[in-house]
Every structure is written in C-alpha cells, then in structure tokens.
Amino acid sequence: MVDFRYAQLCPVARACELLASRWTLLIVRDLFAGPLRFSDLQRALPGISTSVLAERLAHLEQRGVVERRELPPPAASSVYALTETGRALRPALIELVRWGARFMGASRPDDHLEPRWVPMGLEAMARRGPSPARSVEVRVRTGHEPLVLRVLGGPTGTRVCHEPGPADAVLEAEPRALLALAAGLLTADQAVAAGQALIQGDPAALGDFSGLFEMNLQPSDPTP
Amino acid sequence: MVDFRYAQLCPVARACELLASRWTLLIVRDLFAGPLRFSDLQRALPGISTSVLAERLAHLEQRGVVERRELPPPAASSVYALTETGRALRPALIELVRWGARFMGASRPDDHLEPRWVPMGLEAMARRGPSPARSVEVRVRTGHEPLVLRVLGGPTGTRVCHEPGPADAVLEAEPRALLALAAGLLTADQAVAAGQALIQGDPAALGDFSGLFEMNLQPSDPTP
DNA sequence: CTGCATCCGCTTCGATACTG
DNA sequence: CAGTATCGAAGCGGATGCAG
Numbered sequence: 001m002v003d004f005r006y007a008q009l010c011p012v013a014r015a016c017e018l019l020a021s022r023w024t025l026l027i028v029r030d031l032f033a034g035p036l037r038f039s040d041l042q043r044a045l046p047g048i049s050t051s052v053l054a055e056r057l058a059h060l061e062q063r064g065v066v067e068r069r070e071l072p073p074p075a076a077s078s079v080y081a082l083t084e085t086g087r088a089l090r091p092a093l094i095e096l097v098r099w100g101a102r103f104m105g106a107s108r109p110d111d112h113l114e115p116r117w118v119p120m121g122l123e124a125m126a127r128r129g130p131s132p133a134r135s136v137e138v139r140v141r142t143g144h145e146p147l148v149l150r151v152l153g154g155p156t157g158t159r160v161c162h163e164p165g166p167a168d169a170v171l172e173a174e175p176r177a178l179l180a181l182a183a184g185l186l187t188a189d190q191a192v193a194a195g196q197a198l199i200q201g202d203p204a205a206l207g208d209f210s211g212l213f214e215m216n217l218q219p220s221d222p223t224p
Numbered sequence: 225m226v227d228f229r230y231a232q233l234c235p236v237a238r239a240c241e242l243l244a245s246r247w248t249l250l251i252v253r254d255l256f257a258g259p260l261r262f263s264d265l266q267r268a269l270p271g272i273s274t275s276v277l278a279e280r281l282a283h284l285e286q287r288g289v290v291e292r293r294e295l296p297p298p299a300a301s302s303v304y305a306l307t308e309t310g311r312a313l314r315p316a317l318i319e320l321v322r323w324g325a326r327f328m329g330a331s332r333p334d335d336h337l338e339p340r341w342v343p344m345g346l347e348a349m350a351r352r353g354p355s356p357a358r359s360v361e362v363r364v365r366t367g368h369e370p371l372v373l374r375v376l377g378g379p380t381g382t383r384v385c386h387e388p389g390p391a392d393a394v395l396e397a398e399p400r401a402l403l404a405l406a407a408g409l410l411t412a413d414q415a416v417a418a419g420q421a422l423i424q425g426d427p428a429a430l431g432d433f434s435g436l437f438e439m440n441l442q443p444s445d446p447t448p
Numbered sequence: 449c450t451g452c453a454t455c456c457g458c459t460t461c462g463a464t465a466c467t468g
Numbered sequence: 469c470a471g472t473a474t475c476g477a478a479g480c481g482g483a484t485g486c487a488g
Binding site: 004005006007008009010011012013014015016018019020021022024025026029045046047064085088089091092093094095096097098099100101102103104107108110111112113114117121124176179 | 228229230232234237238242243245248249253269270271309312313315317318319320323324325326328331332334336338341400403
C-alpha cells in the first residue's frame with residue numbers, strides 16, 4: 001500500500017489515499033480522545049498486527065496527520081497525537097458516526113467497546129433540532145476514573161461539553177448502556193435495574209435523556 | 225475482503241467495514257451525481273479491475289447502500305444507483321471533500337477529472353460564513369451538454385443549487401479551471417485568457433467568484 | 449457491446465516469533 | 469514497551485474468455 005495513488009483529481013480520492021485502508025481511520029478515531037502509546041492503540045484495536053499498526057502510524061506521520069511526541073524522562077516512552085490536519089477530520093468523522101450508527105442495531109455482543117469512543121458517539125448522535133432543555137452530567141465507567149461530560153439540551157439542539165458545570169441530573173453508566181440509552185433502546189430505570197447505571201438528581205431530566213439524541217437505526221440486516 | 229469485520233462496537237468501525245476498502249468510497253462518490261452503468265463506472269475509475277468493481281458493487285448492493293435497476297427494454301442494460309442509505313452518506317462525503325481539498329495543491333496534472341465531481345466539490349467548498357451577495361450560473365464543460373448549476377452567495381453562506389434561475393453572471397469553464405477558480409488559484413480573466421472559460425454578465429460578480437468559496441490548501445507536501 | 453468470471457503474478461494482511 | 473522479521477493466506481491489477 002506503500003504510496004498508492006488514485007489517478008484522480010478529486011478531494012475524496014486524495015482523502016482515500018490517506019485513510020481508506022484497513023484500520024487507518026480507526027487509529028485516527030482513537031487518537032481523537034487524546035494521545036496514545038503504541039501498545040494502547042494495539043489494545044484498543046483487537047486483531048491489528050504490530051506490523052500493520054507500525055506501518056499505518058508511519059504513513060500518517062509522514063503525511064502530516066499524526067505526530068510522534070517523546071514524553072519527558074520519567075515516562076521513557078513516546079505517544080502518537082493528531083496534528084492540526086488530523087484534528088481537522090473531526091467534522092468528517094462525526095458525520096461518519098452519524099451514518100454508521102444505523103448499523104449498530106445488529107449488535108455483536110462480543111465486540112470491543114472503548115470508553116473513549118463514547119463522547120464522540122454522543123456528540124455525533126446529539127439532536128440537531130430543538131431538544132429538551134435539560135442538562136445531564138454523564139459519567140462513563142472505564143474501570144478506573146470515569147470520563148465526565150455534560151449533555152446540554154436546548155432550542156438550537158443538543159451540545160456535548162467536556163468542562164464540568166451544573167447539571168439537573170447525573171448518570172453514571174457502562175459504555176454499552178450509555179449508547180443504548182442514547183439510542184432509546186433502554187430507559188434509565190432499566191439500566192439501573194440491570195446494574196449498568198447509577199442515577200442522581202431530577203428523574204424527569206433522565207426520562208428525557210434519549211430525547212436529547214437522534215438515532216436512525218437500520219430496520220434490520222437486508223440480507224443475512 | 226469478503227465479509228471482514230472489526231471486532232468493535234463503534235459506528236466508525238461499522239462504516240469502515242462497508243466503505244474503507246480500496247475504490248469503494250469512490251464508487252459511492254460517482255453515484256452521487258446519478259445512476260451509472262458498470263462500464264461508466266469503469267471509465268470514471270481509471271485503474272480499477274473488472275473483478276474488483278463487480279465485487280464492490282455486489283457488496284454495496286448486499287449491504288443496502290447501492291441498488292441495481294433494470295432499464296426498460298430499448299436500453300438493454302442496467303444501472304447502479306444509491307439507495308436511501310447510500311444517499312445518507314452525503315454529509316460525510318461533503319466533510320471528507322472539505323478535508324481532502326487541502327491536498328489538492330500538489331496537483332498531479334495527468335490525473336483524471338470527471339465533470340460530475342465538480343458540483344459536489346463546489347458545494348463542499350462553499351463558504352459557510354457570510355459571502356458576497358452574488359449569484360453566478362456555472363456551466364461545467366463536459367464535451368457534450370454542460371452541467372448547469374447556480375452558486376448563490378448571501379449573509380448565511382454560499383449555496384449551490386441545481387435548478388435553473390436568474391443569475392448576475394454566467395461562467396462556463398473546464399472542470400479544472402472551475403476548481404482552480406473556486407480555490408482562488410486563478411481569476412476569471414486569467415481563465416478566459418487561457419481559453420478555459422467564457423464569461424457573461426456582471427464582471428464584479430465574477431470577480432467575487434472565489435470569495436464565494438473557502439479552501440484551506442496544505443502549505444506543501446510535508447515530506448516528499 | 450455490456451457485465452461479469454477466471455486465471456496469474458504481485459502486494460498486502462494477520463499471526464507469531466524475536467530484538468533493543 | 470515498541471517495534472522489526474518472517475511466512476502462509478488473502479486481496480489486487482491486468483489480461484483473457486465468454487454469455488447475453
């Protein structure tokens with residue numbers, strides 16, 4: 001794949017030359033939540049081989065999408081981070097999440113789910129039209145410290161914000177449960193009953209939680 | 225590639241399973257301008273092999289992104305068209321065009337350019353903030369009938385519209401020249417002088433043409 | 449002519465083993 | 469921890485064949 005080129009004068013073709021090989025866009029997605037080490041990426045991408053990961057990172061670095069940073073002495077290691085050009089992919093990635101979300105219905109229960117994917121998932125599925133004027137602090141369970149964000153509804157749409165602040169209610173839940181809640185496949189009460197969530201604060205705000213998002217699941221797999 | 229799956233519960237991974245193989249997204253891009261026959265696609269995708277094109281189309285059809293339509297008797301042929309699910313990719317594709325456009329600076333002059341790519345390109349590069357209150361009818365030269373669209377500036381951004389209507393000026397040009405004009409790499413007068421364009425109407429509107437678009441070219445290839 | 453299927457030589461992928 | 473080396477398997481591009 002070394003330096004494959006489509007013989008096309010087209011921005012989509014240029015983007016595909018950089019991104020449309022196996023694993024590549026998933027590496028970029030993982031780096032959107034912050035810099036990662038080689039082995040962190042390997043863990044987050046079950047099935048990738050070391051050689052392919054090394055090759056993808058080298059190419060993304062060469063093309064200016066990713067940069068390598070050496071950490072200061074105590075941590076004798078280096079991390080990979082998105083460059084400005086890489087971060088500019090955010091709108092495209094958000095739209096791809098919105099599109100790909102319709103295929104999440106056919107859930108494959110053994111699939112891996114990184115907690116760090118949840119914030120971008122919620123941001124992508126945030127309702128763009130008027131949504132309930134509620135604010136919910138969402139705490140994504142990670143096994144260690146939860147990821148904290150706030151989901152804010154309003155007349156101009158739902159926003160997802162990473163800074164702390166006041167909220168009508170707090171919802172702490174497993175990554176899977178959060179996605180199901182946002183998709184409206186589950187209610188907060190059901191998630192609590194199943195031990196996948198803890199809630200505090202205004203029950204009405206939590207009842208409106210799925211109203212803060214929009215999701216268009218595919219009816220079902222067309223040909224199984 | 226037959227039915228490769230990432231073991232990830234993530235919309236980006238689901239989308240990549242469908243789209244992130246070589247040629248696949250370019251097929252979708254070409255179908256956005258309307259249904260095409262197998263051989264039309266082959267012509268628009270120089271370098272693709274017949275077997276890969278057939279396989280990609282079969283997969284896209286199976287996954288519900290593309291559908292095959294049999295044309296009525298006189299034309300004993302069939303065409304491929306996007307389904308509703310396929311058309312839902314438009315926002316993602318637009319954002320990918322915006323991102324990929326920054327790599328168009330390193331122009332490879334022998335690259336193929338389909339006139340049908342131009343409308344989506346202009347739509348993607350349309351300025352999103354306030355733009356000059358001008359309307360320009362754009363006629364993309366194709367070798368046969370030109371593709372006609374209108375570019376409309378205004379305080380809420382530039383819109384690209386496919387219906388005919390009044391315009392301050394008319395700009396008929398080669399596909400390459402149109403992209404260069406939108407990118408601000410060329411002025412209308414220069415394009416005319418080079419025989420790549422014809423203009424009519426308000427010269428001021430044409431002078432503002434590149435102001436209707438925004439493009440952020442990469443400074444240069446980071447490592448050649 | 450259109451829409452593939454088949455075969456061949458080359459590239460890429462995934463899994464494992466190994467090294468600084 | 470962060471890769472490189474290696475090898476069988478799968479994918480790809482190009483040519484050819486062939487049915488409708």
